[in-house]
Amino acid sequence: MLQTIRENSQGIIAKAIVGLIIVTFALFGVESLIGLANSEKPPAEVNGAEVSAVELQRGVELQRRRILAQMGEDADPAAIDENLLRRQVLDALVNQEIQLQSAEEQGLYLSDAMIDQMIVSTPDFQIDGRFDPNQFESTLRTVGMTPLMYRQLLRKEQLIGQERSAYQLSAFATPAQVKQLLALDRQTRDIAWTRLSRDAVEEGLEITEADLKARYEANLDRFMTEPQVVLSYVELNQADFADPEAVSDADVRGAYEQELARFEADEERDAAHILLEVGDAGEAEVRAEADALRQRILDGEITFAQAAEEFSADPGSAAQGGELGFNARGVFIGPFEDTLFGMQSGELSEPVRTEFGYHLIKLNDIRATEAPSYDERAPVLRAELAAQQAEAGYVEALERLADLSFSSADLEVPAEELGLAIQTTEPFAETGGSSELTNNSKVLRAAFSADLQDEGLNSAPLELTRERAVVVRVKENIPARQLAFEEVEAQLEAELRQERGSEALSARAEALIAALSEGKSLDQVEPDLSWSVAADMARESDQAPLAVNRLAFEMARPAGEQPVYAEVALNDGDLAVVELSAVNEADLSDVDAEMLRQMGGFMANRYGQLSYQARLEAIEAAAEVERN
Known part of the structure; x- marks a missing residue:
């Protein structure tokens, strides 16, 4: 075989390939060939710059840790949508890269000395007010970062922050703009409003059975039940393993002596x-x-x-x-x-x-602190010791339950072996039921999984809390069905009555506004209604409902003596017709220089935020982003 290889290597093609490899090594190094063999595309490219898979993986892991920490001690990693999490982190990294490139294009710079100073002055990296390298590295390890990674992250954040600050701190508001805003803020309006009751309109509506059936036939797809399941399950509870009577007096006395030592030191x-x-x-x-x-x-x-x-x-x-x-x-x-x-x-x-x-x-x-007597603490300590002993028994039983549920064709054997009762849930859909069990995310995922639905298996033990676990299996599948007309008749009537009531109420308001705009009085058009008046009403005043107040300050200024009118929906479903009769300009004679300065600072800060936001939208729209 070696002789054959030697003979074949003397050919022109073989020599050409070897020559190509030699040239590649000479120009680009061995990494060029390794790269050809491992040419996986990065997750994204921004204007030609790569967002690396390592960055994405690190960002996903950090975000996952934050989510699990927020979920608490019963956090379920399986509840996190990994695809959604990856997309969100990748989007954030892409946006960060766009902003970083923008900052670098502006010539912004951060020296290594500045980064060093930021690190040593960070309280989380200090002990007794002094920077401690061990504390620094330990803190970073808890979030899965190295010092170099942290320096790179700090540099990016600071450069992006420099550009943001440049926009925000360079914005300004002119004195004329400040006074204009103050004038608008202090402006008051003379209004009146009257309420049109929805209930009164709906009571007078006639909804026939034919109307309801027509709506039912037109919306059959809406009136389908969701597929449901009924589960059988056994529950293991750590509290059932606690036996205070099995705790010896010597153990209780020992626990009390330990507690006494702590009390003496406390x-x-x-x-x-x-x-x-x-x-x-x-x-x-x-x-x-x-x-x-x-x-x-x-x-x-x-x-x-x-x-x-x-x-x-x-x-x-x-x-x-x-x-x-x-x-x-x-x-x-x-x-x-x-x-x-x-x-x-x-x-x-x-x-x-x-x-x-x-x-x-x-x-x-x-x-x-005065230590309690043995008689006072003994019952509590006995219960605590029983709970500690129960934990070991519970863990052992949980492992046994996992083995039995895996090897059994039903729940009879696990229930019999562990002395558990087989219980049944109410029917529930994939969106969850009304009980704690049928609304638990782990149970819902298991109940509608292929293993339980298609294979008819028992689930693995599902921990509801640290002290409770269940094994479930599908007892019954209830397919989706069409709801009968009689089952949804009340819902249909409520919907139709509300829709037609809204239409009738809006038509009544429009007719009233038209009549009032022609110069008729409210008494002439709607004798049963009356005006509620709010003179010289300020913004966000409590003289009128909030919706009425906001509408009043959105309405156009009256031309001459003729008021203007508009309608607005109230929180309770009623409508209000609002009359705006006058706009009263503010008196700014009491505004001092300090107030103008503070207001100017507020406006400038807001303008700066808007300017930077516009900048972000522009560079994000112009960026060439390729997601792989």
């Missing part, structure tokens, strides 16, 4: 403090000031309470002489708490440095 301390902020002052200067103030207190020149009221920068305690009251461990920041719980009653501490500044701490009193 104490509260009544403290007061004075906070001196570092601020613009130098570190050494503030420390010297704290030392001097401490000495003045020790010399009796000033009391601690007086010093706190005069010098403390803590607004919550300064007025109370620095008093913080009784607190246990876990309330205060590390250095403060460590100092406090190492002091003797009546002692005044040396200055303590925290991220807030320098503290002088005074310990007023110490009180220990």
Whole structure:
């Protein structure tokens, strides 16, 4: 065979291939051939720049973690739509790349030194107010990132933020625009309105059976039931494994002794403090000031309470002489708490440095939590120990249930082996039922899965909570069916009455507006109605219903003495006919320069946001994005 290979390698074609490989190696390196063998397209390309699969995978994982954290301890990863999650993360990465390219095109820049400064000044990466590399790396590991990945992410976010800030901070509002907005905001209007009742109109409508049947026949597709299932199931509950009587007195006594030790260590301390902020002052200067103030207190020149009221920068305690009251461990920041719980009653501490500044701490009193007696705690401890023992039995039974349900053709064997009752659910559709079980997402997915629907299998154990699990199987499939006319007759009548009532009510309002616009009075057109009046009504005033108020400020200004009219739907389904008789301009004589400045700042910020949003829409529309 080797001789054959040697002979074939002497041909012209073989030599050409070898020559091509040599040239490729020389020009591009071995990576070029590896790339040819592994040429999978990236998930997306933005103006020729790739959004890598690694970025997408990392983004999906981070977003999945956030979602599961929000779902709580009973989070179900299977409830997350992976395709939807991937699309959302990819869209976000594409938008980020578009914005990053825009920022770089503007010549925006972030040096490595600036990134370093941001990292070392981030509180999450600090211990006792100082940057700690181990803390930095540990924090990043919890979110699946490396320091290099974090630096790249920080750079992107900051560059995008620079461009956003450039638009937002460069926007401005002219004094004329500010005054115009203030004038519109303070403008008032003279209105009146009258209510047209929907109920009164609907009561007078006649809905015949023929009308209802015609509507039924025209909407047969709407009146189909959903396919439903009835499940059989067995439930395993950890509480059933708890047996307080099986817990020995010795175990209860041991648990009580352990609790006593914790009670003896559990104490509260009544403290007061004075906070001196570092601020613009130098570190050494503030420390010297704290030392001097401490000495003045020790010399009796000033009391601690007086010093706190005069010098403390803590607004919550300064007025109370620095008093913080009784607190246990876990309330205060590390250095403060460590100092406090190492002091003797009546002692005044040396200055303590925290991220807030320098503290002088005074310990007023110490009180220990009084431990309850054995007789008080024994029933509780016995129940807790029984619950702990039940957990082991529950886990063992859950594993046994999984094996039995997998190997059994029904639920009879698992129920008999574990002493469980076979129960039945009410019929329910894929959208869920009315009970906790039939509305559980895990149960719904299992009930309508191919394994249970087509194969007739038992489900795997489905954990409803950490202490409860069920195994389900389909007992009955109820196919979709056409609802009879009699079953939906009441619904049809309600729909028709509402629709025709709306039409009749709107026609009545239009006729009333037409008559009023011709100069007729309300008494002439609708003697049973009356006007509700709101003179000089301001925006968002409670003089009229909210819908009436908003419509009044959207209506065109009256031309001359003739009011203008419009209709609006109210929250309860009634209609209101609104009369606008006058628009009253605002008096701006009391507007001072400070108010104009604040309003101008608000408007400029809003204009900046809108400008940047318009910029984003423009660059996103112009970007060439290819999703693979």
